[in-house]
Amino acid sequence: MRIGVLAVQGAFAEHISTLGAIGVEGVEVRLPSDLEDISGLILPGGESTAQRRLIERWGLREPILDLARSGAPLFGTCAGMILLADDIVDGDPTTLPLLDIGVRRNAFGRQLDSFETELSVPMLGDRAIHAVFIRAPIVERVGPGVDVLARLEDGRVVAVRERNVVATAFHPELAGETRFHRLVATMAAEHDDPGEGSGRRHHPTRRTGLAR
């Protein structure tokens, strides 16, 4: 199984090495042809405005939306979350509006306000996630079909999932955290081979049929 990592700009190498750490081949995606033969796609941190322009310039938008519609998992971190949001509250245009959420960019302020903390993500087990937030966005509106995976202590939402699309405002790939990548790999494996087993129950993608 190969999982693509959008490599137009940003911390894509960190995601590829995190995938490598769990035994999954990561593939750099710069052009639509790179999307062939992958079972999922990660949208890395970087500058969302620069990434958006490169996605549009090289015709990646529609093929990525098609990949998502096929039920393959997408996982966005930081800038990736912004690209996946269907509403950016400061008015920036949307790119791949697959998540029914509203996000605010640079929600914590400038670089001086970047921080690290421990987060509880119940879906990934009892052990807390070490989360690095860098000029991070925040989720200000959560649509009815969206599961909240993690909140800050003050209640603000920083990780979400809607069917086959997962997004975090922070960077698991900078903290040696592999559980999100394992989740994505599991979703990708089940997308490739839906089978008849218990996996179906755990993956609403298959049940609700996002694929059109």
Added chain:
Amino acid sequence: MTVETSTWATKKGLAQMLKGGVIMDVVTAEHAKIAEDAGAVAVMALERVPADIRAAGGVARMSDPAMIQSIMDAVTIPVMAKARIGHFVEAQILEALGVDYIDESEVLTPADERNHIDKHAFKVPFVCGCRNLGEALRRINEGAAMMRTKGEAGTGNVVEAVHQLRDVLAEIRRLQGMREDELFVAAKELQAPYEVVKQVAADGRLPVVNFVAGGISTPADAALVMQLGAEGVFVGSGIFKSEDPARMANAIVQATTHFDDPQILADVSRGLGAPMRGIALEQLAESDRLAVRGW
């Protein structure tokens, strides 16, 4: 739940987010918007691009805070600004302004001929220039969270950038081939701490992100240094001293992403107008070389 700001991971991490991107020198808010629209990942706010600093002569200092602020207000991408080498008060002022990165830069006139800024003492991360591995590791030891090779700023000539990048990467490869007992001598020769040298030998890379600066003025220049192993590029005079800055900026961004695809490089290099004129390095007096500043 403890929250820690300005940690090493967040300082170094912002540079990781800039990888594969272009950081552009801008002198006005209008330039900054052009850079952002072209796909820059950050801008360097300064009063004059290096080519004009060369032309003007005299002492080059930190830019006016009002000018830096106007650029911070104009764009949502990170804003960097330059302090003179060793001028920790200029750095304090830039930190008070809230810039996202400080460049302790040889493009400005050094304020201290012996000491660089103690960058660990700041909450804002620093990028520093280097010509070789020893210089890079000394800066990292002082707290730099990002490096860039210096090139020769304001010349529009990529030769020094290529030379320095090759040197840094060749020295890393040399360390990788050494026995552990040889690394002690290597550390002494590099005038860098043994622990950092050992880490570089083990990882085969610098412990922080390394960009290239100083002389990039075409899409092909950007792709050249990316193919050689740069993680991103700074473009100073090369954009706003070219005939059509918006097109040149955009083309350099595309070339930095698709650095390994000659067909795309050919497409994005078409019809860009004249790049900046440039200076042959042989025509530059030794005293006019900026890269030798810093130690």
